[in-house]
Amino acid sequence: MTETLRNYIDGAWQPARGAALLDVENPSTGETIAQVPLSERKHLDQAVDAARRAFASWAAEPVARRCEPLRRLAALMREDMEATSRVLTREMGKSLPDSRAEMKRAIENVDIACTAPLVQQGEKLVGASHGIDGEVLRVPVGVFGVIAPFNFPAMVPFWFVPYAVATGNTIMVKPSERVPSTMAHLASLMDRCGFPAGVVNVVHGDRAVAEALSEHDGVDGLSFVGTTRVCRIIAERCARTRKRCQVMGGAKNHLVALPDANMDQVIRNMVTSCYGCAGQRCMAASAIVCVGEATHEEVVSRFVQASREVRVADPLDPAVADEPMVMGPVISAQARRFIVETIEKGCAEGARLALDGRDVRVPGREGGHFLGPTVFTDVRPGSLLHATEIFGPVVVILRAASLDEAIGIINDHPYGNGASLYTQDGYAARRFKLEARAGMIGINVGIPAPVASLPFGGMKDSVWSDIKAQGRAAFRFYTDEKVVTERYWAS
Numbered sequence: 001m002t003e004t005l006r007n008y009i010d011g012a013w014q015p016a017r018g019a020a021l022l023d024v025e026n027p028s029t030g031e032t033i034a035q036v037p038l039s040e041r042k043h044l045d046q047a048v049d050a051a052r053r054a055f056a057s058w059a060a061e062p063v064a065r066r067c068e069p070l071r072r073l074a075a076l077m078r079e080d081m082e083a084t085s086r087v088l089t090r091e092m093g094k095s096l097p098d099s100r101a102e103m104k105r106a107i108e109n110v111d112i113a114c115t116a117p118l119v120q121q122g123e124k125l126v127g128a129s130h131g132i133d134g135e136v137l138r139v140p141v142g143v144f145g146v147i148a149p150f151n152f153p154a155m156v157p158f159w160f161v162p163y164a165v166a167t168g169n170t171i172m173v174k175p176s177e178r179v180p181s182t183m184a185h186l187a188s189l190m191d192r193c194g195f196p197a198g199v200v201n202v203v204h205g206d207r208a209v210a211e212a213l214s215e216h217d218g219v220d221g222l223s224f225v226g227t228t229r230v231c232r233i234i235a236e237r238c239a240r241t242r243k244r245c246q247v248m249g250g251a252k253n254h255l256v257a258l259p260d261a262n263m264d265q266v267i268r269n270m271v272t273s274c275y276g277c278a279g280q281r282c283m284a285a286s287a288i289v290c291v292g293e294a295t296h297e298e299v300v301s302r303f304v305q306a307s308r309e310v311r312v313a314d315p316l317d318p319a320v321a322d323e324p325m326v327m328g329p330v331i332s333a334q335a336r337r338f339i340v341e342t343i344e345k346g347c348a349e350g351a352r353l354a355l356d357g358r359d360v361r362v363p364g365r366e367g368g369h370f371l372g373p374t375v376f377t378d379v380r381p382g383s384l385l386h387a388t389e390i391f392g393p394v395v396v397i398l399r400a401a402s403l404d405e406a407i408g409i410i411n412d413h414p415y416g417n418g419a420s421l422y423t424q425d426g427y428a429a430r431r432f433k434l435e436a437r438a439g440m441i442g443i444n445v446g447i448p449a450p451v452a453s454l455p456f457g458g459m460k461d462s463v464w465s466d467i468k469a470q471g472r473a474a475f476r477f478y479t480d481e482k483v484v485t486e487r488y489w490a491s
C-alpha cells in the first residue's frame with residue numbers, strides 16, 4: 001500500500017477531498033512510492049483562511065517567543081536528519097551525503113532565522129528635525145506562499161519558512177508535486193514543535209494550485225523557485241495582484257580555468273560541481289571555459305577521464321550509500337528524454353561528444369532514469385548546447401584566449417546564477433569577482449552556494465525580483481518598513 005499524502009492546514013492533517021491523485025516515483029527504480037493530491041482552489045482557500053486567522057495573534061507574539069518553536073524544530077531536524085535524508089533521497093534521487101548536506105543547510109536557515117530578535121530590529125534617528133525623531137519599524141507583512149522546485153525539496157522551502165514565521169508572518173508551502181514526501185515529513189516535525197494552528201501550512205498540488213496561490217487575494221507575498229519560464233509568469237501575476245515576491249529561476253553556471261590553476265584540485269572540484277545531484281543543482285556547473293590552448297588540452301583529457309570514473313548507481317544501494325560522489329538518476333523519464341534530445345541536437349549542431357552517458361545502465365534498476373556523465377567539447381558560445389539549461393549530467397567545454405574573453409562568455413549568457421574561477425592569481429580573481437555578471441561568485445570553489453547567513457540569488461534571467469533568499473535579505477523581504485515621524489509638544 002502506498003501512502004496518500006494529506007495537506008497540513010490549520011494545525012491538522014487534512015485529506016484533499018475530491019482531488020485527483022498523482023503517483024510519486026522513486027526515480028532510481030520507477031516504483032510508485034506515494035500518491036500526492038492535486039489540491040484545488042477550495043483546499044487552498046482553507047489554508048489561506050487558516051493562515052489569515054492565525055496572522056494577527058502570531059504577529060503580536062513577542063519575537064523571542066516566535067523563535068521558540070523554531071528552536072525546537074532545529075533540534076528535531078538534527079535528531080531526525082538520517083530519516084529525512086532517506087525520504088529525500090528516495091523521491092529525489094540525490095546521494096545520501098547530498099541529502100544530509102541539504103538538511104544541514106535547511107537547519108542552518110532555521111538557526112539564522114532565530115536571530116530575529118537582533119536582526120529584525122529597526123532604526124531610530126533622534127533629531128530628524130527640530131524636536132522630531134524618525135523611526136523605522138520592521139513589522140510583519142501578513143500571509144505568504146512558497147512554490148518550490150523538485151531539486152531541493154527541504155532546503156528551498158527552508159530559505160523562506162523559518163524567516164517568515166520568525167518575523168511574525170504565516171505561510172503556506174506548495175511543494176513540488178514530484179517530491180512532496182520530504183515536506184510532508186518535515187511538516188510532521190513542525191507539528192510537534194508548538195507552532196499555533198495556521199502559522200505553517202502545506203498544500204500539495206501541481207501548477208493549478210500554484211497558479212491559484214500566486215493570484216490569491218488573501219496572500220500578501222510569494223517566494224517562487226523554479227524554471228525561468230515559470231518565473232516570468234509568476235512575477236507578472238504577483239505584479240498584477242500586488243504581492244511582494246522573490247522569484248528565482250534557472251541557471252547555467254560557468255567554471256573558468258586559468259593556466260596557473262592547481263589542476264589536481266580543479267579537476268576533482270569540477271567533477272563534484274558538475275555531477276553532484278546528477279547536475280540538477282541550480283548551482284551545478286555545466287559549462288567549463290578553458291583559458292589558453294594548453295589549459296584546454298589538459299582540462300579536456302583529465303576531466304573526461306575523471307567523468308568516466310563517476311559511479312552511477314541507486315543512491316540507496318547499501319554498497320554506495322555513504323560514498324560522497326555517487327551519481328543517482330535524473331528526476332523523471334520526461335527529464336531524461338529532454339536531456340537525450342538535447343544531446344542529439346548538440347551533436348547535430350557540430351559539437352564533439354567526448355563522453356556519451358546515454359547508454360549507461362544500472363543493473364537491477366532498469367526502471368530508473370539514469371544517465372552517465374556526458375561531455376561535449378568544441379562548443380560554440382551561444383550555441384543551443386551552451387544556451388540551454390539542460391539540468392542533467394551534461395557538461396560543455398569552451399575555449400577562450402584570455403580572461404576577458406571568458407568573462408565575456410559568462411556575461412553574454414542569459415543566465416547569471418553562479419560563476420567560478422580557478423586561479424592562484426589574486427589580480428585575476430579580483431577582476432572576475434567584480435566583472436563577471438553572476439549573483440554568486442566562486443574563487444577556487446566550484447559550487448559557490450553561500451551559507452545561510454549570506455544572501456542567495458542570481459542575476460539576469462536567473463532572478464525575476466530584486467531581493468535574495470536567506471540571511472538579512474530574508475528579514476527584509478518578510479517585513480514591512482514602517483517609518484514613524486514623531487514629536488511631542490511640551491504640555
Ligand code: NAD
Binds near residue numbers: 150225249250389
Ligand atoms: P518548475 O518551474 O517546473 O516547477 C517549480 C514549481 O512551480 C513546482 O512547484 C511546480 O508545481 C510549479 N509550477 C509549474 N508550472 C507552473 C505555472 N505555470 N504556474 C505556477 N506554478 C507552476 O521547476 P522544477 O523543474 O521543479 O525545478 C528546477 C528548476 O528550478 C531549474 O530551472 C533550476 O535551475 C531552478 N532552481 C533555481 C534555484 C535558484 O536559486 N535560482 C534553486 C533551485 C532550483
